[in-house]
Amino acid sequence: MAPVPLSPIKVGHIHDVQELRKMKTTRIPKRFVRDVAERPLLPITSESSFTSDIPVIDFSKLADGDTDEFGSEILKLAASCEDWGFFQVINHGIEISMLDSIERAAMDFFNLPLEEKKKYPMEPGTIQGYGQAFVFSEDQKLDWCNMLALGIEPQYMRNPKLWPTNPPKFRETVETYQEEIRKLCRKLLKYIAISLGLKGEIFEEMFGTEVQAIRMNYYPACPRPDLVLGLSPHSDGSALTVLQQGKGNSVGLQILKDNKWVPVRPVPEALVINIGDTIEVLTNGKYKSVEHRAVTHQDRDRLSMVTFYAPSFEVELGPMTEFVDENNPCKYRRYNHGEYSKHYVTNKLQGKKTLDFAKVQAINCN
Numbered sequence: 001m002a003p004v005p006l007s008p009i010k011v012g013h014i015h016d017v018q019e020l021r022k023m024k025t026t027r028i029p030k031r032f033v034r035d036v037a038e039r040p041l042l043p044i045t046s047e048s049s050f051t052s053d054i055p056v057i058d059f060s061k062l063a064d065g066d067t068d069e070f071g072s073e074i075l076k077l078a079a080s081c082e083d084w085g086f087f088q089v090i091n092h093g094i095e096i097s098m099l100d101s102i103e104r105a106a107m108d109f110f111n112l113p114l115e116e117k118k119k120y121p122m123e124p125g126t127i128q129g130y131g132q133a134f135v136f137s138e139d140q141k142l143d144w145c146n147m148l149a150l151g152i153e154p155q156y157m158r159n160p161k162l163w164p165t166n167p168p169k170f171r172e173t174v175e176t177y178q179e180e181i182r183k184l185c186r187k188l189l190k191y192i193a194i195s196l197g198l199k200g201e202i203f204e205e206m207f208g209t210e211v212q213a214i215r216m217n218y219y220p221a222c223p224r225p226d227l228v229l230g231l232s233p234h235s236d237g238s239a240l241t242v243l244q245q246g247k248g249n250s251v252g253l254q255i256l257k258d259n260k261w262v263p264v265r266p267v268p269e270a271l272v273i274n275i276g277d278t279i280e281v282l283t284n285g286k287y288k289s290v291e292h293r294a295v296t297h298q299d300r301d302r303l304s305m306v307t308f309y310a311p312s313f314e315v316e317l318g319p320m321t322e323f324v325d326e327n328n329p330c331k332y333r334r335y336n337h338g339e340y341s342k343h344y345v346t347n348k349l350q351g352k353k354t355l356d357f358a359k360v361q362a363i364n365c366n
Contacts, residue, residue, distance in 0.1 A: 010138050056267060059092045062074065106148075
């Protein structure tokens with residue numbers, strides 16, 4: 001969520017999808033209707049479509065387990081990051097009451113009247129505030145989603161005018177929640193480093209002052225879920241992304257696995273973790289950021305709270321020497337993370353295309 005200056009970008013009229021939902025219209029505005037090749041295949045939420053293959057990591061075995069439990073879970077973590085790029089984490093140490101509080105705060109905000117939410121507008125070309133992010137033209141296809149995005153750390157990223165004062169205690173709840181997520185991310189990166197055969201503190205030392213942001217997504221029910229997407233396919237520019245899905249919501253997250261879209265059914269009280277582009281670059285592709293998207297449901301709304309955790313904008317990144325040799329030539333060049341972040345947030349979501357910014361053909365990483 002690098003700060004991006006306001007630009008004279010024309011995005012045309014953007015319908016608020018919650019308002020469309022209230023109208024009970026069966027006609028989908030043209031800008032939301034996807035090209036045939038992009039449309040999700042239905043049914044997408046039948047129980048038979050789920051698999052048990054999405055890895056589940058028991059964090060307590062990493063933090064408090066005996067030697068055998070720790071070793072077994074580290075191997076499972078390594079396989080999850082290498083084969084899937086996604087996993088769900090249980091027993092993560094964040095109080096369930098805290099998860100309930102942030103979900104309630106998000107729901108209370110999205111349930112406010114539209115005029116109240118419009119007090120915190122996401123201006124064209126920016127990614128903080130209420131609205132739709134990653135929209136850069138008048139003819140671009142839109143996602144069936146309302147968003148509230150806020151910069152958290154470092155402090156200069158914050159735009160106080162975009163932090164809602166209503167509902168009450170919204171700011172306090174977000175602050176407390178993000179502190180807990182930050183602690184979890186630091187611990188997860190420690191164990192991910194160990195799973196790679198590195199010293200546990202290497203990422204924390206490398207990243208400097210972390211960049212952290214939250215985005216709350218509200219996906220109203222859609223009369224034609226077969227025509228729209230809740231969120232366009234993309235990988236994340238972060239190091240780690242932490243997703244909390246609303247309790248009892250429709251299943252909406254899908255990840256691209258072996259060229260097939262696989263739905264991720266939430267495990268109760270778990271958090272979904274995915275590897276971002278930063279870790280893919282640092283490991284020279286050993287751990288990959290995975291393309292994912294969100295789909296909608298005909299009758300049920302969906303809510304998610306997403307935290308992005310990344311290195312300082314000042315950090316220079318590139319493949320670590322431990323992951324480059326004759327059999328694994330350098331896949332990415334060295335670059336400034338702030339430049340990459342700016343590149344990421346000034347382009348529309350389009351699969352893993354943004355990562356082309358860092359790719360190289362030569363094998364020299366110096």
